[in-house]
Amino acid sequence: xxxxxxxxxxxSVPEGAIVSLNCTYSNSAFQYFMxxxxxxxxxxxxxMYTYSSGNKxxxxxxxxVDKSSKYISLFIRDSQPSDSxxxxxxMKKTNAGKSTFGDGTTLTVKP
Amino acid sequence: GAGVSQSPSNKVTEKGKDVELRCDPIxxxxxxYWYRQRLGQGLEFLIYFQGNSAPDKSGLPSDRFSAERTGExxxxxxxxxxxxxxxxxxxxxxxxxxxxxxxxxFGQGTRLTVV
Numbered sequence: 001x002x003x004x005x006x007x008x009x010x011x012s013v014p015e016g017a018i019v020s021l022n023c024t025y026s027n028s029a030f031q032y033f034m035x036x037x038x039x040x041x042x043x044x045x046x047x048m049y050t051y052s053s054g055n056k057x058x059x060x061x062x063x064x065v066d067k068s069s070k071y072i073s074l075f076i077r078d079s080q081p082s083d084s085x086x087x088x089x090x091m092k093k094t095n096a097g098k099s100t101f102g103d104g105t106t107l108t109v110k111p
Numbered sequence: 112g113a114g115v116s117q118s119p120s121n122k123v124t125e126k127g128k129d130v131e132l133r134c135d136p137i138x139x140x141x142x143x144y145w146y147r148q149r150l151g152q153g154l155e156f157l158i159y160f161q162g163n164s165a166p167d168k169s170g171l172p173s174d175r176f177s178a179e180r181t182g183e184x185x186x187x188x189x190x191x192x193x194x195x196x197x198x199x200x201x202x203x204x205x206x207x208x209x210x211x212x213x214x215x216x217f218g219q220g221t222r223l224t225v226v
Contacts, residue, residue: 006153032212043115043202043217044154049210088153092212097144097159097167099214103152 003027006089006102015111019076023089023102026070030091033065034099035074038086047087048074079109113137115218117203123224124193132188132221136205143180144204144214145188154202160186161211193225 006023013019021035032051036044048063050056050072056063062075072091076083086104116135124130136143141162146154156170160180171177175194180186190197201221204214 004153034213036217041219043204043219044214045217046213046215049213051212090154090214094212097142097161098156098170099154100156101146101153 001026002103004089004091004100004102007105008103010106010108012108012110013079015079015081015109017079017109019079019083019107019109021074021076021087021089021105021107023072023091024070025072025091025100027091027093027100028067028070029093030100031094032092032099033063033072034090034092035061035063036088036090037083038088038104040085044088079107081109081111084108115203115205115216117201117218117221119221120219121222121224123226126195126225127192129189129191130193130223132190132201132223134186134188134203134205134218136184136186136203137207137216139183140205140207140216141183142206142208142211143186144206145178145186146202146204146214148200148202148220150199157188157201190223193223195225198223198225 035048038044053067064073089102090099092099143160145157159167175191204217206215
């Protein structure tokens, strides 16, 4: 079983919808939690970065971490067609170089 | 104001040949990472450089893979005697000291195809 599991999708929503993207993990030592957006044939782009549990908001994006359940989420409000991409979760232990990534969820926002 | 630059963007090589991939990080970024991404999958950690510390090579899949970094600048990833399973996108990322716990900025990647 993988250390990080992510719903593969694909996920298709109408413009303006609220999108929920989720990852579960098994390693309780993970302390840093990241979400990346990756457009086709491009490198990942860091969207959100959270340390330990809690919520973090940046514009239309909210990241939630629940360490007790080993569950993280990314919410996108008022989704736009430009949000259509693959979203990757990633996590890391303290003082570690390596991040462990999920396999990504492909999102399509239809106009 | 350039971002992380990787070259070449695409590389087709014959099985058994050696290849060298280059990464130019953002100036001032002390951390540099190499990852591999197979089609439809997440990123697989290869190696991590942080300043003058010994690199974390724990993700290199075999002794055919090696990487070097000159100070806090350019890095090269070398794959010897390439195999078809080495076909993937190789991604480099760099991070400034204030974001040392994330892979803050990725390059566009080098798409390697071994035929």
